[in-house]
């Protein structure tokens with residue numbers, strides 16, 4: 001087994017949220033001071049304008065003339081600026097502008113977040129406009145209150161909505177401002193009122209006690225004075241008007257214990273002061289319900305503040321302008337809908353009924369559902385007919401209908417009928433466009449929605465890859481596997497932003513998925529230092545699979561630290577800014593591993609591929625790594641038990657034998673499909689027949705061209721580095737320890753002039769480990785150079801004659 005060394009991952013991830021240009025600390029100091037100076041200068045010239053503005057009027061038009069003097073404290077510039085801002089601009093509110101300038105300087109100096117500053121400017125400018133209109137309302141032309149702008153807007157508005165209209169508009173503007181900026185609502189004002197009222201009440205009752213306690217029934221003269229001073233009658237608890245000022249002299253001096261200083265009550269607030277204890281009125285016991293704010297932990301507090309300041313984290317921000325491919329890129333197959341005529345239906349029905357009658361099977365009723373490729377005839381046999389009898393007649397019915405691809409489902413699960421699927425004479429192409437455009441797909445809330453095609457009842461079939469969680473695809477050559485894979489990838493491209501999903505593409509055939517190279521920096525993931533993102537070399541597949549296992553382990557660690565059970569929860573938490581990127585957290589995109597031709601991999605690398613694939617299949621679902629594995633040969637040594645057990649979702653295109661069908665689906669049926677995208681899908685028990693959506697290579701090309709032409713990330717999503725056995729060569733390999741095939745291997749390598757282990761694997765039919773060992777021995781023997789990462793090793797011996805000499809010299 002290859003030794004695995006993990007290296008800290010390079011971080012290709014997007015942390016930058018806003019497009020920003022970085023300033024050095026010195027530059028910040030200079031810019032910040034400049035802005036503050038500018039703000040102060042503006043303020044000085046504005047103030048001066050009120051004293052010197054009139055005198056300076058005449059000199060404004062002679063700005064260049066140095067002989068003409070100005071009185072403004074900042075001379076000509078001050079006169080010009082203040083005239084521009086105050087006279088011709090916004091009037092008094094222009095001071096806010098100076099303030100904003102200073103504030104910007106402070107923000108730059110102290111390196112405070114720009115988003116907040118941007119908000120200050122936004123609201124500041126709105127306030128300037130609003131208040132200049134307000135002041136313009138009271139001023140006349142050229143008045144400096146609201147400036148020319150305030151005045152002109154006012155007169156314009158008054159022409160159309162009149163003075164009252166302007167006042168209403170201003171009030172409306174103010175309410176909107178308060179509601180949006182300070183989140184003021186009607187309820188919050190009412191609550192404020194209520195709490196103020198109850199505070200006042202409780203204060204008053206405190207005070208009442210203070211007054212009541214020291215007084216006995218026989219009021220002293222002083223008390224009488226006090227009462228008369230406050231105009232209190234003994235019979236009634238008449239509210240008296242409390243004076244606004246603290247009542248000091250008459251009370252404090254005479255009745256010591258009445259602490260009337262406390263009565264600092266707003267003018268006109270009714271105040272009930274009782275003079276005798278027994279006169280205390282039993283007030284209705286009022287209960288105040290105190291709302292206790294929910295306890296928030298410190299991180300929540302911080303997260304809430306961050307979300308308040310910056311909004312939720314948006315993973316798509318770095319490619320904020322990214323546009324999803326439009327539907328027009330997909331071809332519209334104008335087949336005029338499903339074409340099955342009444343005659344065909346009728347004759348098929350008759351043939352079925354006849355055939356069954358020949359075997360003495362009576363039919364109670366028959367119903368047809370027309371799909372894009374096949375029509376389902378549902379029959380209800382007469383009472384007493386054995387289902388197995390009908391099932392056994394499959395071949396006979398096929399014969400009498402003279403059609404391939406007849407499938408009998410006896411009984412249809414969930415329905416009390418027997419289904420006979422008969423292919424239509426003219427099948428309809430299910431275009432990718434039709435399934436992508438369907439509401440079912442467009443409105444789907446799935447994590448990784450895939451529009452596979454249409455069911456037998458012509459409904460678009462959409463599944464969530466995240467729920468599958470891995471997909472096994474098999475089918476004989478030319479039956480639609482590659483189209484199926486493209487349909488899966490296209491679906492994801494139409495629904496998921498590059499920040500949300502990444503593909504790892506393994507394509508030993510080297511031709512099927514190469515197109516996707518164009519979207520490498522948008523959607524693909526690869527090993528660091530790898531030239532191509534699409535993996536065509538079997539050795540690199542092993543590295544990539546192991547690297548994905550490392551990524552899986554890393555992600556589990558992150559999930560554990562974040563106390564999340566799956567990637568969806570983790571990402572929600574990350575978006576809510578509850579996870580600190582400085583602690584190694586980052587937004588996690590889904591990773592979809594697509595392996596075309598899995599059989600080829602298993603044949604050449606065996607266990608070394610099977611083990612990581614099985615590991616990923618067992619564990620990776622929660623952390624968002626999903627596998628799609630396609631194979632031509634669904635034999636048991638390719639789809640082994642351990643792989644099968646972890647791939648509950650399977651797709652079978654037409655296969656050549658019943659055994660293959662059983663291997664892939666655990667049931668027959670795939671051998672009776674008609675090909676060209678006709679497929680069976682199962683995710684457990686139910687088996688659904690689907691016509692796969694058709695997406696042609698030119699369509700895929702258009703989509704990847706469209707995406708590829710847009711702004712991309714600086715590089716593909718980098719997977720963790722995996723250092724295989726290959727690089728850890730120990731050069732002291734004894735000649736006697738050499739592999740039996742050492743010489744053959746040397747010949748292969750020198751002939752091909754390419755020092756790669758996978759070449760040996762292919763030519764000599766070796767396992768990966770053995771090929772790797774031989775390469776090490778060849779290096780030790782000086783036939784190939786050292787490991788060079790993604791490139792093949794250099795071959796140091798030029799031809800076979802030189803090789804012979806080299807080996808002879810060794811002995």
Ligand SMILES: Nc1ncnc2c1ncn2[C@@H]1O[C@H](COP(=O)(O)OP(=O)(O)OP(=O)(O)O)[C@@H](O)[C@H]1O
Pocket residue numbers: 429430475476477478479480481482483484632676677678691692693694695
């Ligand atoms: N969903 C479909 N609808 C209509 N025609 C289809 C569909 N899928 C495949 N076909 C037809 O079948 C042909 C072969 O399909 P595809 O290339 O996907 O086969 P394959 O299984 O990948 O073969 P191989 O394993 O040899 O690469 C296509 O060129 C197309 O004409």
